[in-house]
Amino acid sequence: MNVALAPADEPAAAARLAHPAARALIRRHYFRWWEALPWAAAIGFYFAFPAYLAFGTELLITVLFALSLDLALGYAGIITLGHAAFFGTGAYAVGLLAFHGVWTEPITSLVLAAMVAAAIGFASGLVLLRTRGLTLLMLTICTMALLQEAANMAHDYTGGFDGLPNLPIAPIFGAFAFNPLYDNTQYLYALAVLLISFLFVRTLVYSPFGQSLTGIRENLLRMHAVGAPVRRRLVICYTISAALAGVAGGLWAQTNAYVNLSALDLDRAATVLIILILGGYGRLYGAFVGAAAYLALEHFLARVYPTAWQLGLGLLLVAIALFAHNGILGIGAMLWRRYGRRRAAA
Amino acid sequence: MIENIDFADILLGGISAGTVLFIVSVGLSITMGLMGFVNLAHGAFAMFGGYVIVLAMNRAHIGFAASLALGFAVTAVLSAVLERLLYRRLYRAGELDQVLFTIGLIFIFIAATVIVVGPESQLLTLPPGLRGQLDLGFTHYRTYSVFLIVVGFLIVAGIWLAVERTRIGAQIRATVDNRRMAESLGINVDRLFTITFAFGSGMAAIGGGLGAEFLGLDPQYPLKYLVYFLIVVSVGGLGSVVGVYCAALLLGVLDFVLKLYVPKGGTMFIYVLTILLLLWRPQGLFGRKEP
Numbered sequence: 001m002n003v004a005l006a007p008a009d010e011p012a013a014a015a016r017l018a019h020p021a022a023r024a025l026i027r028r029h030y031f032r033w034w035e036a037l038p039w040a041a042a043i044g045f046y047f048a049f050p051a052y053l054a055f056g057t058e059l060l061i062t063v064l065f066a067l068s069l070d071l072a073l074g075y076a077g078i079i080t081l082g083h084a085a086f087f088g089t090g091a092y093a094v095g096l097l098a099f100h101g102v103w104t105e106p107i108t109s110l111v112l113a114a115m116v117a118a119a120i121g122f123a124s125g126l127v128l129l130r131t132r133g134l135t136l137l138m139l140t141i142c143t144m145a146l147l148q149e150a151a152n153m154a155h156d157y158t159g160g161f162d163g164l165p166n167l168p169i170a171p172i173f174g175a176f177a178f179n180p181l182y183d184n185t186q187y188l189y190a191l192a193v194l195l196i197s198f199l200f201v202r203t204l205v206y207s208p209f210g211q212s213l214t215g216i217r218e219n220l221l222r223m224h225a226v227g228a229p230v231r232r233r234l235v236i237c238y239t240i241s242a243a244l245a246g247v248a249g250g251l252w253a254q255t256n257a258y259v260n261l262s263a264l265d266l267d268r269a270a271t272v273l274i275i276l277i278l279g280g281y282g283r284l285y286g287a288f289v290g291a292a293a294y295l296a297l298e299h300f301l302a303r304v305y306p307t308a309w310q311l312g313l314g315l316l317l318v319a320i321a322l323f324a325h326n327g328i329l330g331i332g333a334m335l336w337r338r339y340g341r342r343r344a345a346a
Numbered sequence: 347m348i349e350n351i352d353f354a355d356i357l358l359g360g361i362s363a364g365t366v367l368f369i370v371s372v373g374l375s376i377t378m379g380l381m382g383f384v385n386l387a388h389g390a391f392a393m394f395g396g397y398v399i400v401l402a403m404n405r406a407h408i409g410f411a412a413s414l415a416l417g418f419a420v421t422a423v424l425s426a427v428l429e430r431l432l433y434r435r436l437y438r439a440g441e442l443d444q445v446l447f448t449i450g451l452i453f454i455f456i457a458a459t460v461i462v463v464g465p466e467s468q469l470l471t472l473p474p475g476l477r478g479q480l481d482l483g484f485t486h487y488r489t490y491s492v493f494l495i496v497v498g499f500l501i502v503a504g505i506w507l508a509v510e511r512t513r514i515g516a517q518i519r520a521t522v523d524n525r526r527m528a529e530s531l532g533i534n535v536d537r538l539f540t541i542t543f544a545f546g547s548g549m550a551a552i553g554g555g556l557g558a559e560f561l562g563l564d565p566q567y568p569l570k571y572l573v574y575f576l577i578v579v580s581v582g583g584l585g586s587v588v589g590v591y592c593a594a595l596l597l598g599v600l601d602f603v604l605k606l607y608v609p610k611g612g613t614m615f616i617y618v619l620t621i622l623l624l625l626w627r628p629q630g631l632f633g634r635k636e637p
Binding site for chain 2: 073079081127130131133134135137138139141142143145146149150152153266270273274277281307308310311313314315316317318320321322
């Protein structure tokens with residue numbers, strides 16, 4: 001590709017391409033060595049902590065959910081507090097099909113969950129994304145509350161407040177059954193789904209489509225001015241993001257073998273927002289870092305000192321909002337740059 | 347049981363509940379309209395003030411009116427300090443940072459309340475003069491609810507007069523219209539922000555105290571009613587006092603009627619209505635269209 005951009009008879013152009021900034025731009029989407037780290041860590045976790053695989057599965061699902069939000073919020077700049085709407089839709093799609101014995105095959109169930117969530121995301125995005133700011137925030141919350149209320153009302157199908165327990169999920173490929181006591185299958189299954197989804201998101205983000213999303217986030221007016229179909233792009237992005245959240249919800253329902261109203265809660269939507277921002281939004285790996293940091297702290301701190309955990313979380317959020325807009329990864333990048341500059345100066 | 351409740355009672359009950367929502371939310375509407383700040387932690391100030399009022403009455407045995415004044419003052423001072431120290435830094439930040447910051451504040455308030463006072467909910471003991479029933483001529487109704495309705499009406503009239511007829515009200519309107527121009531004319535916008543923010547939080551405190559009867563008062567208060575406050579403000583229109591009053595009364599009456607006749611799924615109707623209304627008028631019922 002480099003060669004095509006720089007024909008041999010244009011040495012000036014070739015020199016331009018050799019500039020470090022140009023090389024960085026062209027190679028932006030290349031895989032870096034450190035991008036293997038989270039996956040290596042995930043596989044290492046499987047062998048190192050077999051007793052914590054249930055926690056690990058929850059972590060992987062949360063990463064996927066946060067990643068879906070990152071696409072809408074971090075890249076396209078759609079500020080939503082109602083993303084659990086799609087998580088819950090996916091969870092209930094899987095749960096209803098399995099509980100009523102219609103469809104229990106896990107992988108096709110996930111595809112169905114993605115499709116149902118995408119349909120809801122498309123329909124709501126089509127009308128919601130006309131608005132901005134507080135109105136958009138309100139509309140996303142209301143849509144989620146509406147779905148939760150609907151799930152609560154359709155008691156005969158959804159089990160209402162109690163939810164649907166003991167979902168029968170068929171073995172993966174007909175061979176690997178989910179064991180509620182040992183989460184090995186669930187963990188590897190969630191890891192595989194996360195990897196595929198991540199590669200999809202990564203490709204999307206570096207594609208022209210993804211670039212135009214970043215453009216919309218950074219300068220809406222300019223994107224209108226250059227003739228980009230802004231609203232269509234936003235709706236498509238919102239739909240894809242909803243589909244991914246639906247997959248996360250479906251995974252959650254399958255690996256826990258239950259689904260209840262908490263899947264559609266404002267709590268869940270706020271938590272995933274916090275996780276994403278904690279890790280750093282608009283940077284792909286923020287979802288990983290944020291979910292790992294948040295869930296680890298929650299798992300080991302919240303059980304023992306719930307109030308202190310809430311207080312600490314509150315202080316952390318305030319500090320991030322005031323001083324570190326880009327979360328943990330943002331702080332890391334800043335330190336890295338500073339260290340790099342000092343090294344260059346020395 | 348339902349047959350015994352006539353139309354006037356439903357209306358009065360809904361309006362008194364709506365009045366509480368109005369008193370809590372009006373400050374949120376003003377600060378959002380004036381500063382464009384998405385302050386999700388507004389309910390936390392209502393809770394804080396409510397606790398000050400209820401604890402002052404129950405533990406320190408201070409009178410009802412004096413407790414309300416105390417709650418207003420303490421909350422106004424606290425919010426003014428927070429505004430000067432923290433909120434101010436985020437006026438120019440994106441909504442995302444504002445949302446994150448205020449969610450963080452909610453958590454801090456909740457945790458602090460649990461640590462200092464405890465997780466149980468607090469009960470408001472009404473003064474003797476406000477207990478019992480009142481003969482309104484056409485019906486008998488709870489004295490406290492009638493008191494609330496009257497107080498709410500006085501507050502909306504007072505704020506309306508203050509905004510429309512006083513010097514500081516004119517300054518607020520000028521700043522909402524065009525902040526830069528207002529600053530050029532020598533209006534101290536920073537001071538104006540602090541004053542309105544403190545006043546709005548103080549009103550929320552009074553709402554939290556007066557509404558402890560309807561809404562209850564426990565550490566989860568700011569999260570439990572967040573969506574209701576936001577619905578009232580966004581439906582009423584940012585910065586519009588009358589709009590917030592109408593939206594709050596509407597929501598109060600609707601909620602009351604729906605809980606009575608459609609106990610299951612009544613709230614769904616409220617969400618649908620909110621969505622439709624915001625799609626029809628994104629700026630709210632009484633809000634002004636964005637230029």
